[in-house]
Amino acid sequence: MNTVLICGGEIEDSFALSFLDRIRPEYIIGIDRGLEFCYKYNIVPQYILGDFDSISPEVLSYYESRDIPLERYKPEKDATDTRIGLELALKLKSRKIFLLGATGGRLDHFMANLKSLLIPLEQGCQPWILDSQNAITLLDRGTKITKDQQFGKYISFFSMGDRVEGVTLKGFKYPLEDYTLLNSEEIGVSNELEDETGEITFRSGVVLMIMSKDRN
Incomplete structure (x- = not known):
């Protein structure tokens, strides 16, 4: 079972859309600003989570009005939104987890995403961070x-x-x-x-x- 996390980093639209079309994941988890990409291309995630401190009110309101499980967290928390998304993907019994929008921009966020890959690996799940130039795994x-x-x-x-x-x-x-x-x-x-x-x-x-x- 494949799960894709659409995160809040830089997303190259054509690459991400092509990848989603190719693997057709069982689950898509929209994470915080990653919902902006989902909204732009009419993608309906199965789950949504984040502190939503970096997303437009219009996009958030749109998804709040739909019948999608949505978890809101305070910005002041010990785990990143991506880590929480990985833990949810594991609860869904995912065998492979792919992170889109997990690179680019702030390096501290990228390092946190990279280290979070240890969580699924320890549970026998293959994790990947992908963008148009890189495929990263442990x-x-x-x-x-x-x-x-x-x-x-x-x-x-x-x-x-x-x-x-x-x-x-x-x-x-x-x-x-x-x-x-x-x-x-x-x-x-x-x-x-x-x-x-x-x-x-x-x-x-x-x-x-x-x-x-x-x-x-």
Whole structure:
């Protein structure tokens, strides 16, 4: 089951609309200013939440008048709207969660969104942050990537925690063998697939994987 969170960051309309049309998620959760995008394109989320401190009264009134579960939170709270949305998506038994509008603008919001990906990962759910240039996810186990599946030209690997032990990269332009990837280094940046299929394996830790491409 796929769930899309439409967040309040920068949304590139054509990319977001194309993605929604392609995966046709079971659930859409509109989060705070992300409702502006929904309103513009007549998208009706199954759930709505946020503190609504950055949304026009017209848009909020429109959705409040509809029969959609809506949760309003005070701006002064310990969790971000995106984190609350992720927790709701997990209650809905989502197997994959995609965040649109989770990049761009304020870097503190992006970092909070990035760290929040650990919540679904710990519960066996694959999380993704997507925009037109980046596909970002976390890995707690090895995976294979094929050229026809990859997003963009570059694939970068970072340690999400203190370290990742035993990193091995096969099928990449810059291979690694049983390497300890530290949080303080960037040896994994801007790698590329050399074979039709690349594989990353590791013994312990959490890997931050970013597939990316240059802006056209």
